[in-house]
Amino acid sequence: MADPNRYRPKPGEIPEEPGVYRFRDERGRVVYVGKAKSLRQRLNQYFADFSALHPRTQLMLTTAASVEWTVVNTEVEALQLEYSWIKEFDPRFNVKYRDDKSYPYLAVTMGEEFPRVQVMRGAKRKGTRYFGPYSHAWAIRETVDTLLRVFPVRTCSTGVFKRAGQIGRPCLLGYIGKCSAPCVKRISGDDHRALAEDFCDFMSGQTSRFIRKLTAEMKEAASEEEYERAARLRDDIKALERALEKQAVVLGDGTDCDVIALAEDQLEAAVQIFYVRGGRIRGQRGWVLEKVEETTPADLVEHFLGQFYGEGTSPDSNGIPREVLVPELPPDAEAMTQWLSERRDGPVQLRVPRRGDKKALAETVARNAKEALALHKLRRASDLTTRSKALNEIQDALELDDAPLRIECYDVSNLQGTHVVASMVVFEDGLARKSEYRRFSVKGYEGSDDISAIREVITRRFRRYLEEREQSGELDLLGDPEAGDPGHDQDQDQDQDERLVVSPQQRKFAYPPNLVVVDGGAGQVAAAAAALADLGIDDVAVCGLAKRLEEVWLPGQEYPVIMSRSSEGLYLLQRVRDEAHRFAITYHRAKRGKAAITSALDGVPGLGPSRRAALLKAFGSVKAISSASPQEIAAAVPGIGPKLAESVVIALRQASVQRAGDQQNSMPNPGGSRDND
Structure with missing residues (x-):
């Protein structure tokens, strides 16, 4: 080194x-x-x-x-x-971009004597015109099957083509009119090439020309009383219209543009691009990359534009259009625009859509990128070999005696020090066990004291573990819990712990984890280790994962453990941490909303528990009450007059405005996770 x-x-x-x-x-x-x-x-x-x-x-x-x-x-x-x-x-x-899957293209081999239409994957070949890429090969075959009625271009392989010429009999498509049969000289090579060029022109977006041409021929045939020919031309027009219907119009002005979107986390990013030609989506493509250096979204956009458009792609498929829509402008936007213009031999506009159809389309592409990243993570996590490798890497990095087959992760969430909650998620064999997730309501730690909140949650969870072991006979002597924690009310803990599943058979606090992970750095790790030490538990490992640099902290260590960015072990720890954060945020939002509504109704003079219950019974939900008028509330609930009904409506509206302001003003907590999504 x-x-x-x-x-x-x-x-x-x-x-x-x-x-x-x-x-x-x-x-x-x-x-x-x-x-x-x-x-x-x-x-x-x-x-x-x-x-x-x-x-x-x-x-x-x-x-x-x-x-x-x-x-x-x-x-x-x-x-x-x-x-x-x-x-x-x-x-x-x-940064290296790799396809998240192999995308099929619709290819026309114009370099051959008799061009062929086919589905192609992999590297592009010289002399071949490409259209797409498409999400699925069947989508290409459906389009081709429809267009062959109007453009009967050869689709057979070289072997089939030669064999048909030798025996003097075309294949089935030649008999049913979906191939012009150049193999048996039904059409000359020049005429067949003209058909292939018309096919390419239609796929390139020159659709109206062919529909106008066929419409004119249909009217001419009808005027000359050639009704069979007119009917055939009518069916050809409908076939072209069906092919166009499969390519939805997304931009009414017929714009040619590429729309690029990103979705990323600390380790990986997904990129999606939609090719829009003539206002219609002609194809899409996606990539997934591993971050091997610290990059911003603007840097990722710059790297992508350089690598993707630097390949000199064919203008028949996804060449550089006049307009490229990106989520963020690259750091040197002017230089990048000039570089793209030089490669296109024409002006290129690079911009971020702010409103209208283009912004809506960019949001759609962004959703596709987010789903692609989630699917990539799911496939990666579901692989048994990968999970085993991840657990072994965690064991080696943390110097554990055994692989952590059961991992519990804890996260604290609060909004500016109020409504403090915590979450516990469980991963066994590298997979989430959602039936064993737990939620905690933490009281007495208002403010930003997330370290104390972590200590309390760990203490409560493992005190329950010791209690259940004592009840089952595994532990002979637990000791007096009140002696170890004066004034501690365990019944209160029981009320504060919110569970997804309350069945006694599924309360598995007696099953200890091999590894406890906390969301945070050295302070949170020290608090968790101290809580375990106070309870006399020394067979459970503890670590923390800090968000800023993805550092793994161990108790009593001055410096963190730095795991490789490509490490499956780090990837698993990150997934566990993110799941704990998501679970805590979900509970926090629900608790905060419930508290806001309850406090709003509690503050209404003259509205006691019975009338609150009557209101909920009459309208079914607080949302329905908020939407009702004072006259509707007074008419629906006996004992509530117009004045009291108006007070209820005002209180609920004020609570709704306050909730919206809280969400907008939520800020991240340096010591833990807050509702800042």
Whole structure:
């Protein structure tokens, strides 16, 4: 492992001009490529304070053994050179995009003597025009089957084509009119190529031309009393219209654009792109990437644009359009726009949609990206080999005696110190056991004292564990709980612990975890370890996962454990932590809303428990009461007059406004998880 100070450039040696730099390892392999407006300013950031750098950047610097740079004249040249080097050297620490699946394309082999229409995957071939990609191969086959009525282009393989020519008899499609049968010379090579070009023009968006042409021919045939030909042309028009119906119009102005969206977490990101041509979605594609360096959404957009449009894609499929819609503009938006314009040989507009149909479409693409990332995580988590590897990596990193087959994770959620709640989620064999999730209502720790809240929740959970062991006979002597915790009311704890499942058979507090994970850093870990120590429990491991740098903290350790960013163990810990956060947030929102409504009705003079119950019985829900008018409330519930009904409506409306303000003003808690989603 190299020391960055050994290959640090001398002061004043680095130029201030824009350029591209490369870090190489001891064997001369390029491990990272970057660009900068000022090489001196950018490279000095790497060597200024090593301890302040992100762990991933530290790993890159210690892996590298030298750095070199190339000065260019403009930022556009730097962008072009950076892309060329990334493509040439495939650096280990640069962001890499990989398809989340193999997408099929509709391909027309215009390079052959008799062009063929087929479904293709994988690398693109020279002389072939591509359309798509599509989500499913069956979608392509349905489209082709519809269009072959109007454009009877060859679809058979080379072997079938040659065999039909040898025996002088076409295949079934030739007999039913869905192939012009060039194999038996029913159509000349030039005429068949013209059919294939018309097919490509229709798929490229020139749809109205063909429909107008067929409509004119149909009217002409009808005027000449060729009714069979007119009926056939009518059916051809309907076939083209059916093909167009499958490609929904999303932009009424007929815009050509690419719509890009991102969904990310701390370790991975998903990118989705929709190709819109003539206002219709012509295809979509997705990627999933592992973050090997610290990046922002704007950086991800810049990397994606450079890698995707740098491939020189065909304008027949997904070439650079006049407009590219992105979730955020890249850091050097002007340079990127100029670079795209040069590759397109025409103007390109790069912008973030703010309103209208384009914003709605961008939100749809963003939902697809979010679902793609969730699906990728689900597939990754469901793999048995991957789960086993993750548990073994956690065991090795935390130096545990056994793999943590049962993991419990705890998270605290509050809103500016009020309505403090906590969650406990359980993962067994790397999979969530939702039937054993628990929720805690924490009282007496108003404010931002999440460390004390963690200690209380751990104490309550494991005191229950000891109690149930004593009741089952596993533990001979528990001792007097009041002696260990003066003034502690266990019945109150029983009321405060909210459970998803209240059946006694499913209360498995007597089953201890192998590993307790808390959402937080050294302070939260120390609190959890202290709670276990106070109860005399020494066979349960404890760790914490801090959000900022995804560091794993252990009790009594001065420095955290840094797990590899590609580690399946870190990925599992992150999933456990995120699930605990989600579960706590859900409970917190429900509790906060219930408290706001209850307090609002409690404050109405003259509205006692019986009348509150009568209100709920009459309207069915608090939401229905809020929507009712004072006259409807007075008429529905005996004993509530117009004045009291109006007071109820005002109180509920004020509570609703206050809840909305609380959600808008919620802020993150440095010591734990708050409702800031």
